Amino acid sequence: MHKSDDEWRQELDEMAYRVLREAATERPFTGAYVDEKRPGMYRCRGCGTELFSSDTKYDSHCGWPSFYDSVDSDNVRMLRDTSHGMIRTEVVCATCDGHLGHIFPDGPQPTGQRYCINSAALAFDPEEERSADAD
Numbered sequence: 001m002h003k004s005d006d007e008w009r010q011e012l013d014e015m016a017y018r019v020l021r022e023a024a025t026e027r028p029f030t031g032a033y034v035d036e037k038r039p040g041m042y043r044c045r046g047c048g049t050e051l052f053s054s055d056t057k058y059d060s061h062c063g064w065p066s067f068y069d070s071v072d073s074d075n076v077r078m079l080r081d082t083s084h085g086m087i088r089t090e091v092v093c094a095t096c097d098g099h100l101g102h103i104f105p106d107g108p109q110p111t112g113q114r115y116c117i118n119s120a121a122l123a124f125d126p127e128e129e130r131s132a133d134a135d
Contacts (some may be wrong), residue, residue, distance in 0.1 A: 028062065
């Protein structure tokens, strides 16, 4: 998926643009989905790709929504990130290359992974709305 910078700026609010297109990070405990508990699907705010299910969301107390697995490993890509004097693994949307957050090897079982994801990179579809749309 390729869009111009102007197209991305028109489609995304300022924080979503900064996170998805410039790899910014929202401040901890400020994102809309940190405390979200409803069942549903988390999609990429840039392109709508399904990324994470509420079934794998947990409270890691890190300040960002955390998941122990993605919906489909083909929907996310991992990149080496050496910014800020650290070596981390960046998580990006495989469809639009939008920055989502980072993954760390300190999550719960069964994967042992913690996808630490910016709320601004996500759009949440609550299960009750998804069920109503199917009717």
